[in-house]
Amino acid sequence: xxxxxxxxxxxxxxxxxxxxxxxxxxxxxxxxxxxxxxxxxxxxxxxxxxxxxxxxxxxxxxxxxxxxxxxxxxxxxxxxxxxxxxxxxxxxxxxxxxxxxxxxxxxxxxxxxxxxxxxxxxxxxxxxxxxxxxxxxxxxxxxxxxxxxxxxxxxxxxxxxxxxxxxxxxxxxxxxxxxxxxxxxxxxxxxxxxxxxxxxxxxxxxxxxxxxxxxxxxxxxxxxxxxxxxxxxxxxxxxxxxxxxxxxxxxxxxxxxxxxxxxxxxxxxxxxxxxxxxxxxxxxxxxxxxxxxxxxxxxxxxxxxxxxxxxxxxxxxxxxxxxxxxxxxxxxxxxxxxxxxxxxxxxxxxxxxxxxxxxxxxxxxxxxxxxxxxxxxxxxxxxxxxxxxxxxxxxxxxxxxxxxxxxxxxxxxxxxxxxxxxxxxxxxxxxxxxxxxxxxxxxxxxxxxxxxxxxxxxxxxxxxxxxxxxxxxxxxxxxxxxxxxxxxxxxxxxxxxxxxxxxxxxxxxxxxxxxxxxxxxxxxxxxxxxxxxxxxxxxxxxxxxxxxxxxxxxxxxxxxxxxxxxxxxxxxxxxxxxxxxxxxxxxxxxxxxxxxxxxxxxxxxxxxxxxxxxxxxxxxxxxxxxxxxxxxxxxxxxxxxxxxxxxxxxxxxxxxxxxxxxxxxxxxxxxxxxxxxxxxxxxxxxxxxxxxxxxxxxxxxxxxxxxxxxxxxxxxxxxxxxxxxxxxxxxxxxxxxxxxxxxxxxxxxxxxxxxxxxxxxxxxxxxxxxxxxxxxxxxxxx
Amino acid sequence: xxxxxxxxxxxxxxxxxxxxxxxxxxxxxxxxxxxxxxxxxxxxxxxxxxxxxxxxxxxxxxxxxxxxxxxxxxxxxxxxxxxxxxxxxxxxxxxxxxxxxxxxxxxxxxxxxxxxxxxxxxxxxxxxxxxxxxxxxxxxxxxxxxxxxxxxxxxxxxxxxxxxx
Numbered sequence: 001x002x003x004x005x006x007x008x009x010x011x012x013x014x015x016x017x018x019x020x021x022x023x024x025x026x027x028x029x030x031x032x033x034x035x036x037x038x039x040x041x042x043x044x045x046x047x048x049x050x051x052x053x054x055x056x057x058x059x060x061x062x063x064x065x066x067x068x069x070x071x072x073x074x075x076x077x078x079x080x081x082x083x084x085x086x087x088x089x090x091x092x093x094x095x096x097x098x099x100x101x102x103x104x105x106x107x108x109x110x111x112x113x114x115x116x117x118x119x120x121x122x123x124x125x126x127x128x129x130x131x132x133x134x135x136x137x138x139x140x141x142x143x144x145x146x147x148x149x150x151x152x153x154x155x156x157x158x159x160x161x162x163x164x165x166x167x168x169x170x171x172x173x174x175x176x177x178x179x180x181x182x183x184x185x186x187x188x189x190x191x192x193x194x195x196x197x198x199x200x201x202x203x204x205x206x207x208x209x210x211x212x213x214x215x216x217x218x219x220x221x222x223x224x225x226x227x228x229x230x231x232x233x234x235x236x237x238x239x240x241x242x243x244x245x246x247x248x249x250x251x252x253x254x255x256x257x258x259x260x261x262x263x264x265x266x267x268x269x270x271x272x273x274x275x276x277x278x279x280x281x282x283x284x285x286x287x288x289x290x291x292x293x294x295x296x297x298x299x300x301x302x303x304x305x306x307x308x309x310x311x312x313x314x315x316x317x318x319x320x321x322x323x324x325x326x327x328x329x330x331x332x333x334x335x336x337x338x339x340x341x342x343x344x345x346x347x348x349x350x351x352x353x354x355x356x357x358x359x360x361x362x363x364x365x366x367x368x369x370x371x372x373x374x375x376x377x378x379x380x381x382x383x384x385x386x387x388x389x390x391x392x393x394x395x396x397x398x399x400x401x402x403x404x405x406x407x408x409x410x411x412x413x414x415x416x417x418x419x420x421x422x423x424x425x426x427x428x429x430x431x432x433x434x435x436x437x438x439x440x441x442x443x444x445x446x447x448x449x450x451x452x453x454x455x456x457x458x459x460x461x462x463x464x465x466x467x468x469x470x471x472x473x474x475x476x477x478x479x480x481x482x483x484x485x486x487x488x489x490x491x492x493x494x495x496x497x498x499x500x501x502x503x504x505x506x507x508x509x510x511x512x513x514x515x516x517x518x519x520x521x522x523x524x525x526x527x528x529x530x531x532x533x534x535x536x537x538x539x540x541x542x543x544x545x546x547x548x549x550x551x552x553x554x555x556x557x558x559x560x561x562x563x564x565x566x567x568x569x570x571x572x573x574x575x576x577x578x579x580x581x582x583x584x585x586x587x588x589x590x591x592x593x594x595x596x597x598x599x600x601x602x603x604x605x606x607x608x609x610x611x612x613x614x615x616x617x618x619x620x621x622x623x624x625x626x627x628x629x630x631x632x633x634x635x636x637x638x639x640x641x642x643x644x645x646x647x648x649x650x651x652x653x654x655x656x657x658x659x660x661x662x663x664x665x666x667x668x669x670x671x672x673x674x675x676x677x678x679x680x681x682x683x684x685x686x687x688x689x690x691x692x693x694x695x696x697x698x699x700x701x702x703x704x705x706x707x708x709x710x711x712x713x714x715x716x717x718x719x720x721x722x723x724x725x726x727x728x729x730x731x732x733x734x735x736x737x738x739x740x741x742x743x744x745x746x747x748x749x750x751x752x753x754x755x756x757x758x759x760x761x762x763x764x765x766x767x768x769x770x771x772x773x774x775x776x777x778x779x780x781x782x
Numbered sequence: 783x784x785x786x787x788x789x790x791x792x793x794x795x796x797x798x799x800x801x802x803x804x805x806x807x808x809x810x811x812x813x814x815x816x817x818x819x820x821x822x823x824x825x826x827x828x829x830x831x832x833x834x835x836x837x838x839x840x841x842x843x844x845x846x847x848x849x850x851x852x853x854x855x856x857x858x859x860x861x862x863x864x865x866x867x868x869x870x871x872x873x874x875x876x877x878x879x880x881x882x883x884x885x886x887x888x889x890x891x892x893x894x895x896x897x898x899x900x901x902x903x904x905x906x907x908x909x910x911x912x913x914x915x916x917x918x919x920x921x922x923x924x925x926x927x928x929x930x931x932x933x934x935x936x937x938x939x940x941x942x943x944x945x946x947x
Binding site: 013015019021023029031195196197198478654655661663664695697700701703 | 915
């Protein structure tokens with residue numbers, strides 16, 4: 001295990017000093033005086049038809065160098081379905097949708113020229129909610145939905161239902177017909193969450209040697225490359241994407257958005273063009289965590305066995321399918337996770353509305369489905385008289401249990417984690433005394449998430465100065481993977497110190513395909529590709545050293561910058577000596593590695609329309625919250641928060657703890673006060689820091705966390721992603737704790753003081769979904 | 783209008799609209815991009831600088847109001863090869879940084895705070911952070927770093943913020 005001992009450490013961040021000194025150049029710090037500034041003309045109606053769009057006067061305005069419209073980039077893009085134009089073509093589908101773009105010498109000139117664009121729009125009555133969108137006579141948000149290119153086959157689609165994924169295992173009707181069960185039904189609704197990265201979406205495009213070069217603040221350089229090529233209909237390989245340090249992502253930057261526009265304008269002008277969302281634009285067109293509506297029914301025996309479960313989950317994708325098409329998949333694994341269930345059927349639908357499109361946000365889908373499932377579980381316990389902790393201990397997924405798609409889970413993980421939570425609570429004590437007369441509640445909840453594996457590539461160059469260069473398409477968005485876990489992994493493989501490992505920032509011209517930084521995947525997927533690359537490097541290094549030392553390569557080890565004969569510390573020679581010899585005899589020492597999903601199978605016929613049938617790497621959490629509710633104001637104070645997180649193996653425990661603190665606090669915002677609402681005219685009402693209430697220092701408390709190691713993982717060195725999942729069960733833990741404190745069912749987030757007061761005084765109407773049919777099958781496309 | 787002020791210890795002259803926000807001069811004309819323009823409304827604190835030793839959001843400071851003042855940005859706090867400001871060193875030691883965009887403003891606000899409040903309690907530190915938002919870290923490590931700084935300064939018996947800014 002020397003490889004492990006050389007890898008696991010609390011390595012500090014190499015980017016911390018420059019970030020603290022303000023020297024780090026994020027994309028939006030790279031604006032130069034010779035660049036053109038692009039500004040978007042955005043729709044001021046939620047739905048309409050473009051009757052006239054004349055940009056000729058804008059082109060004559062001072063300083064203007066180009067004006068582009070949808071006609072200049074006619075290709076459509078999307079995930080699953082290509083339904084999204086870069087700039088609106090003929091039809092406007094949301095308030096804030098880009099219609100045209102002006103590039104001028106200054107931002108002021110570009111803004112002034114926007115006023116010269118002649119735009120005539122015939123407004124249409126917007127389809128504002130999922131309830132409206134699912135009416136039989138609803139206007140179609142996409143009249144031409146049938147004609148769209150389907151990028152991924154398998155999902156059912158119809159009209160305003162952009163995508164439908166189903167899972168079905170066992171005889172659910174029979175389970176619900178059993179004489180020995182009781183049926184518990186719960187409905188939940190949640191709003192959107194805005195990411196608010198401090199660096200907004202911003203891109204700098206140039207046209208170099210007949211190709212686009214985009215510098216951008218993104219989590220997905222390869223998606224930006226591919227989408228830009230697609231919408232501009234460029235020859236293969238026509239786009240290069242490079243990524244400076246990213247000032248926060250949280251999932252918002254997991255899709256291409258404004259980047260191709262800069263490439264388009266760069267081609268038109270021959271100049272370098274910067275486009276940066278204003279804060280208002282950023283928030284008004286945020287690809288939020290989607291609002292959702294959830295109905296769950298369970299059939300439970302008096303002994304506490306969950307014989308059957310069915311659920312309908314409606315996910316608002318907004319005007320375009322985007323990430324929600326993919327995320328319908330996750331319901332089977334989140335709402336279908338946590339518990340052993342006899343028979344189950346779940347349907348998840350992404351629904352088009354004339355609202356700003358939604359997207360990915362840290363533990364997408366899982367956050368609200370976990371809230372719904374855990375609150376439903378407490379409602380089961382209330383209805384049947386079970387102790388919530390004992391019920392969970394009895395029913396959480398264990399070794400050999402089946403998931404909703406028939407996946408067989410390995411090992412007992414959640415059960416021992418619940419025991420660890422009890423031990424953690426015993427060590428910290430509880431905080432009921434701090435409630436000081438207010439209503440006190442405590443709740444322990446569980447969650448199931450995953451690592452989004454998928455393809456990654458890595459190249460390692462071993463240099464004659466004793467350093468190694470790691471080349472990947474990874475991006476440092478703040479989580480630390482590029483400055484902590486990856487150099488630790490490579491150093492551990494090659495007998496180097498982490499500071500001897502240079503980590504190249506993403507450049508799609510230099511590194512192979514990567515599906516991006518998100519889904520907790522970087523340490524796992526790029527880490528695995530890096531280990532494969534290091535294996536090739538080691539093989540070449542040891543072969544050369546073996547020749548030089550007249551020793552068999554298998555008798556050599558890499559340690560402390562040397563190639564040594566096993567068991568003889570200080571023997572052999574330094575790595576630079578071997579590398580120099582190799583360079584002169586067989587050539588420089590390089591290695592390449594690749595990784596992708598194992599594609600763990602589901603049970604035949606159980607998963608329909610899913611992008612992921614089964615989880616290659618499940619990740620589990622146990623979260624516990626203690627709250628005090630002020631009965632006079634409805635204010636919820638979080639008194640204590642505890643986490644037991646399944647990390648597989650923590651390569652940098654201190655960094656993982658930092659992710660847990662930050663992720664839990666983002667979850668507290670979601671649970672308690674981050675609220676996005678849509679106005680009557682289809683706008684996001686909270687488009688600045690005054691109206692969108694982010695967590696502040698005085699809102700938070702130190703999270704007590706215990707890292708649970710040793711659960712099975714195909715990740716390198718047994719790792720799992722640790723940065724995404726800390727937000728997963730916060731809405732659940734807070735929702736359950738508040739419900740227990742106030743003695744009323746909590747069925748909606750966020751729990752703002754007015755909502756909590758209404759709940760206390762029984763003035764909060766429970767969610768009702770007339771657009772969800774009573775019979776489960778009636779909510780599917782068959 | 784002409785405005786004369788000191789910027790990181792050097793004379794600086796601005797000719798133009800006196801209502802131009804200081805942050806725009808710093809970023810767009812002086813290329814001092816360590817000062818971050820995030821919300822531009824005074825809520826986030828990422829653009830905090832010192833004007834005559836007082837921490838202020840530069841988005842809300844019209845350039846005309848810094849006439850004759852000494853402005854220090856994050857670049858001026860520990861420039862060139864100088865050691866980090868002690869608070870920066872404590873933040874680094876606490877592994878507090880994530881995406882890093884809020885930290886220049888956080889450092890400028892809290893370096894003034896520790897200088898003026900050597901005996902601050904943890905709740906007082908948190909209260910002082912009301913104008914500095916961080917979306918990544920969940921704050922506690924930043925509070926830890928400030929508390930560490932104050933404790934170390936007290937132990938050393940020196941006036942806090944010995945590097946005077």
